[in-house]
Amino acid sequence: MNIFILDSWLKEYLKTKASAKEIAKYLSLCSQSVEKLTQINNDWLYEIEITTNRPDCFSVYGIARELSAILPRFDIPAKLQPLDINQQLTTINKNSLPLEVKINKSSLCPRFTALIFDNIVIKPSPKIVQERLEKSGIRAINNVVDISNYLMLELGQPMHTFDYDKIKGNKMILRESQGGEKITTLDEQTRTLPDGTMIIEDGKGRIIDLCGIMGGNNSQVDEKTKRVLLFIQTYDPVKIRQTCQKLAFRTDASSRFEKGVDPEGVLTAMKRAVKMFEKNCEAKIASQLIDIYPKPPKEKKVNLNFELIEKVIGIEIPKQQVLTILQSLGFSLITNHQLLITVTVPHWRYNDISIPHDLIEEIARIYGYEHLPNNLPPIANINQKNNYFKWEIKVKEALKFWGFIETISYSMLSGQMLKIIGVNPEDCIKIANPLSEEWVYMRQSLIPSLLEIAAKNKKEKIKIFEMANIYLNMGKNQLPQEILTLSILISGENFATIKGIFESIMEELGIKEYKLNTYTLQKTFYGKIFHPSHRAEINIQKKSLGIIGEIKKEINRQFGIEEKIFIFDIDFSELVKIAKEDKKYQPLPKYPPIIEDLSFTIPPKIYIEEIIKIIKSTSLTIKSVDLTDVYQDNKTFRITYQDRQKTLTDKEVQKIRKNVIDSLQEKLKVKLKDKKD
Amino acid sequence: MNQEFLQNLKNQAISTIIETKSEDELEQLRIEYLGRNGKITQLIKDIPTLSEEKRKIMGGLINENKKIIEDALVSQKNNLQRQSGNQEKDWFDFTVPGIKPKIGNLHLISLTIKEISEIFARIGFNKVSYPEIEWDWYSFEGLNMPQNHPARDEWETFFIENLSHPKYGNAVLTPHTSSGQLREMEKVKKTLSTDRQVPIRMLNIGKCYRRQIDASHAPMFYQFEGLVIDRDINITHLKGTLDYFVKQYFGLKRETRIRPFHFQFTEPSFEIDVTCIVCGGKGCSVCKEGWMELGGAGMVHPNVLENGGIDSLKYRGFAFGWGVERLLMMKYKIDDIRLLFNNDLRFLKQF
Structure with a gap:
């Protein structure tokens, strides 16, 4: 709490030549902070922030008492004037009014x-x-x-x-x-x-x-x-x-x-x-x-060991100086052994001073913190390693260079928002004393926040992401689970774009063992907000860790978004557990590759992944297969043939090519595109 | 003649064209494939000898491949010309606008957290994070702030509905990262046998929450909390660490001072000021007589060490907990904290 004190009033109780500026400076350095010093006519007004442990400073007299200990340390004489209290209180014996x-x-x-x-x-x-x-x-x-x-x-x-x-x-x-x-x-x-x-x-x-x-x-x-x-x-x-x-x-x-x-x-x-x-x-x-006044407080004594003073403050302060400081603050010395003293606490500091550390603070602040040197703590072997942050930074920076803007939104959602995304409020962690209706429930997903941001910035096509904790209710007596989650949103693009971001992140994290599966649940949170078929579940080591997909039109409409929205949402804390940095060196190939494009006509409901898998498995000389063009049901693949041992001949390639075409035809009824058509 | 043969011929042509190093070489290849007796030309000449059905298919394919080879020749010719010198006299407009890759932005808070973490990592601090939703014990009681203590007023706390623990009290949204102090002590105790030292060099950065909103307070904000515990830690280490940090973050010309303050969980307690970044310490309208307040710090209170299971007679420590937004707002002269959480892309794109 702040109090206001007039310089002239203060000086009624403190005889000193110190200027208001000096008082403000030294009081701040050694005791209570002077927030503001204002001149009023020929007087000064101090605005002072009083800390909760110092109710004795909530007054003109209290501040004067502090200054009488502080100013002399800066070679400015200052003397506290006694209060005028020579007053008889019980003079009436007869006709006393009753109470x-x-x-x-x-x-x-x-x-x-x-x-x-x-x-x-x-x-x-x-x-x-x-x-x-x-x-x-x-x-x-x-x-x-x-x-x-x-x-x-x-x-x-x-x-x-x-x-x-x-x-x-x-x-x-x-x-x-x-x-x-x-x-x-x-x-x-x-x-x-x-x-x-x-x-x-x-x-x-x-x-x-x-x-x-x-x-x-x-x-x-x-x-x-x-x-x-x-x-x-x-x-x-x-x-x-x-x-x-x-x-x-x-x-x-x-x-x-x-x-x-x-x-x-x-x-x-x-x-x-x-x-x-x-x-x-x-x-x-x-x-x-x-x-x-039934129970006046008993005299309070505190012991102080001089070795502890040095251990806490970091330098040795001469004993006489310690005693002078304590006495100037109203402590009285009761016993004085070589390394151990006992003092009584002045009544106005009764609740504040209880242990030796409290006395050490008194000594240190009056001695002056500015007189202490600056040292760095010694380096220690702390036997801890935290990889989290490294991967967090790596992924965030990758996203930035891929054109994404990072957002940070509030962890709380409104009841209205829960309704829109179909989440039962009972399942969420709820704030008992919310500041506004907007911020009541701790979010279980970052997706609604990202959709809100997309809606707010809808003039442009956007690419945004957020990495933050989500909060899962674990029931009675248990803290909610806080899961670091990564959520990425792209507007106005297609599924392949968001999937590519997912794949690139997996590459950055060195994770190869992931699998996408169809996500069939309709009543889950994901089920309710994602397009019923334009989506895939991300599975890693048999755990379902997230989703890639398109947001339902109805949900977009609720947010006022017209563009198609694609989202990739994943449990980042699980990714960090399996992320790897080790890369393997492979000798560079000595013989040139042969690269060619083959176009196929593909019957409906055949996953491209299957086609690529079949092509690849045809021969070890096929190093890579990429989809380069899609036109209606025609798809063009770029195939790279390469042999580590020799330069491939036309004949060899011809043979492999034939196998590719035959096995696609046989297994999936996929035909090489006929140039005649 | 068949499709396979044609395909191979084309592949071979393209790969050798790409390999050429001079226009002469390129001309040789043109003659080899498209010259009067070139390989493709020869195929074209042979078309009339094919059956009618085959003629149709092959005719189209041969012309298609001829076109591909011609294109490859032209484009390689251009490449070679571009590469070869002797173009000193060409007029060249270097003022043409560059084609920039499209790059996004990290949030200013993330950038600041990264910077803070790096500064402290250099002096051996380890970054950790602890729960945002926390029991009363870790946020208050265990930090020497019993129920009904007036010091609690400083922390306008959000409480969680219907969630409490028989031993640790109510669940709250932690109002400060100091709740990580006891968590860290417990963690370190668990990993070490009792007779060994328990050095701690913690940097806990996380979200905190308070029931306040105005230009300098948001209901959610970030703090970073340092905690150092060891046998011989004293006030000079706290001073040195924070002075080092301020100079690294704000610049070597900044001076710091520490003033007495009060926190229940430290004794002595301090506030740290830095010379005003606007006026440089002369005194101006945004500072207090040349100083700006950065945040609190102190020597860990013996009760807190004991609550964390650490022998307060053997060990001492210091701690500080500062606002991330406060620092960056001072550095970037941002006057409203709410801008940081509004997610207006026009703001986010500036960093």
């Missing part, structure tokens, strides 16, 4: 204090109070309310003021709400409270405070107020946080309470408040101080 307090569970409220003022004159605050509040981003209201806001900024202790006469029965009961109780808060919002919310009820059963977050408007101070109940507490931070989350409502006060407010600081705040009430409101104390 009965009941706390239902002491863990809810570690410390409860209250004090009543009489003779209040409501008017605007003194100019300096108004100005400081407004420059720090809080609206000035009146002299009473402003005191609580002013001291929250100055000391980090939120507090609340009630009109004492609006608390019926002079009674406060602090309890947890139940059964949907309601409160109208100062901002005039009526809020239904989740069960277990900390509230205060008065003697007439009215809820007058939403503890630690905001007061009720039924008891607020207004221009007619004469008597004020000042109320300073600390609360169970977890409770406050839960309530704020459930109500989706936070205030400056709750942000401080939920990070933990120091109960030892409560009386300091009370004393400062009394001073201000007397000065700004002409008020008189009209009650005994009520201070319910």
